[in-house]
Amino acid sequence: MTAPLHEVHPAGPGRALPDTQQGMRRRNLGRVLHTVSAEGPLSRAAVASRIGLTRAAVSTLVDELIRFGLLEELGPERPGRVGRPGSALAVSGRGPAGVGAEVGVDHLAVCAMDLRGRVRARAVRHVANRGRSPKPVAEELAALVRQVVADAEQQELWPAGLAVAVPGLIARDGRTVVRAPNLGWHDTDLGALLPGDLPLTVDNEANFGGLAELWLGDGTPRDFLHVSAEIGIGAAVVVDGRLLRGTRGFAGELGHVPVEPDGPACACGGRGCLEQYAGEEAVLRAAGVEQGEDRVGLLAERAAEGDERVRRALRDAGRALGVALTGAVNLLDPQLVVLGGALAGVAPWLLPSLEAELARRTAGPACPVAVSRLGPKGPLLGAAHSVVRAVLDDPAAVAERA
Amino acid sequence: MTAPLHEVHPAGPGRALPDTQQGMRRRNLGRVLHTVSAEGPLSRAAVASRIGLTRAAVSTLVDELIRFGLLEELGPERPGRVGRPGSALAVSGRGPAGVGAEVGVDHLAVCAMDLRGRVRARAVRHVANRGRSPKPVAEELAALVRQVVADAEQQELWPAGLAVAVPGLIARDGRTVVRAPNLGWHDTDLGALLPGDLPLTVDNEANFGGLAELWLGDGTPRDFLHVSAEIGIGAAVVVDGRLLRGTRGFAGELGHVPVEPDGPACACGGRGCLEQYAGEEAVLRAAGVEQGEDRVGLLAERAAEGDERVRRALRDAGRALGVALTGAVNLLDPQLVVLGGALAGVAPWLLPSLEAELARRTAGPACPVAVSRLGPKGPLLGAAHSVVRAVLDDPAAVAERA
16 A cells, blocks of 8 residues: 555545445445445445435345444343344454554654544653654664554554654655655655555644544634644645645645745745744743753743743734734634644643634634644654555455455 | 526536535536537537447437437537547527626626627727716616617527626625725615616626736736735636635735734725825825826826826836735735726736735746736626536526526
8 A cells, every 4th residue: 555544535435446346345334334434334225314214225234233243242232222222332352453653752662543433552762853864763662662562463453554653844745754844854765765565654743633633623713724734734624524735745734824925034935924924943942941841841840830931922923923823714714723732732822812813813703723733742643543544445455455 | 596606606517516416417517518618619429438428328418418408519620630429519509698797987888698708799988987876876787788689689598687787895695796996886785776686786897897808818826816906906716716805705805904903094094004105085186196087097198208207106006015015925825816896907107016925925936817808898707707617517497497
């Protein structure tokens, strides 16, 4: 599998499959599995009524999914209903699992997620990756993957694929890191450095963060802009439930939207980019907080204590975010802006000026802003879940490989 | 039909149709018609190989489309090929036609387009619509529609739908003008003011301009940003061949992206919006050109004559467009920016500063900028073609109504 896993069927089951009897069957297998995943446990009859196929057609599909080991029967439903009691179906907690991994500036993390979306194994290592060459980082990551996979296998799970979140621009081949300034990597074929035994996708951490919000967030709409500010500021644009990737795969570079056209020079070649005002380094500098472990935690602590310099730095960053987001909202008209990543931890001091700026620059009601509950866990969970989604989208492909 | 015509099947034939035998047949009818429309004349065998169905299946679909009057046979192909000569198929130049209409600040226009994409009838009336109440404007437009339809009917065409381009924000119901500041309209149900005998869609002129570029432009890619600057500055964001509409239908409001956060106040409530620097009024004011007929023509004339004040005004507008487009390109990563609308007429004096600004603010190769060849005709052609597309997408629906 060479295409990024979550690109195989970008808008749910079967978009890419040919319109033949065989393609229809594969799409319908995905529909059944998605329906049980989203709403289960469900009886065959309930599935049939939800996806608009006959009960007989659904039964055939369900039997196949049970044979694949992707669905399981929970036994007969409670009596008292009309007609013969049906057996409730649930997505299996064994079988294929998604393995997600994250290369952070100061950590590596891996987890395995079952088809029910539960994390069943994980490993984290704190390590300074800035300026480190890609090869030893990939080797260390591969060792963590092996450890998590072994742990998952003990629980009757097998890895259906590996998805890796990286803080940088990733080519549309889903494996090449074009530029990751905070790691010091460029034009790095990460795919070639990781073991080839699992289908692999490499993607930008802000993309996985946004997808996590879409798939795992609490009532997140299908049209939103997810902002994830760590050292860099990235965004994920989700339109009608699909991530907007851009021609080269570089969409969502909110950090380099001009906020003050004649502002300070930025490494990107521009001037007055958002990162110059709201990036972690800029905020820490303005707040007078030295760098160290958990700097964002320190910021939040000082802001909570009423440190006026820290509060002003966060207020100014919120204002700059508000200007950049006004432009984004005007272009995209999202239903919601979600603040994720490290930013989520200082949201109480960023949000007021951010929201005021958005409201004052918008005719009519301003776009609402919410804070992600996934926070910094988003990218890792999104990576693992992208593999799970690929299984739900085309169960027959997974069954062929099992 | 209540949904906007071009929304019925947003990504081509059949997205919205159920995955049943009947739905599959309808989708495949659309596929055949689209293929002949894009690449015809074609034999049945050529169609079959292009869409990956058997020759027998395609023959059945073709016979149905001929019976509907949507395809016609041009007679046997030239001899000399292997096997029995096939008859070349072409999309019919009779039958259903798309009627497009445009409400401009200083004109009304209507045209009828056949399934081959040729304009077969048109009518234009120059009239000052600024501040005019919607009812008489709609009545005058309806009279022009009747005239164009009568003309088309003389040519064995019948109107399959009416699509109206309006310079304003249109609700997602495809009929309500939420705000059209340059007409002075707000919350106007244009659908209720126009005759109800045709399926109707009302849409923003920048949206139709962008769609025209997608459908009728010369080699336009499937990911681009179309800028159309008339009195207001609108944009259409096209991603993978689909127009991005936004939650409320308001996406593409490039004119209100902040360029200088502390710049002059704008009617939208913001400050330093792009329209304050590159909107027609701002440019005319900076250029010292009084308002009058064909003001953009006058600007182009003076710029060509070397008028330094006019050239400076256009250079400054280009620079502001470059700043706003840097933000848009960072967010969307389009393959191309297309300058359309009235702007296209002064492109030689806008482009150099616009492109310089984009290049200087972009790491790596900057996004290329092209000038639309449709220019100010885009919205009207896009409107008419949106009706044609709806016929190609779901021919069976049209046949039921014929």
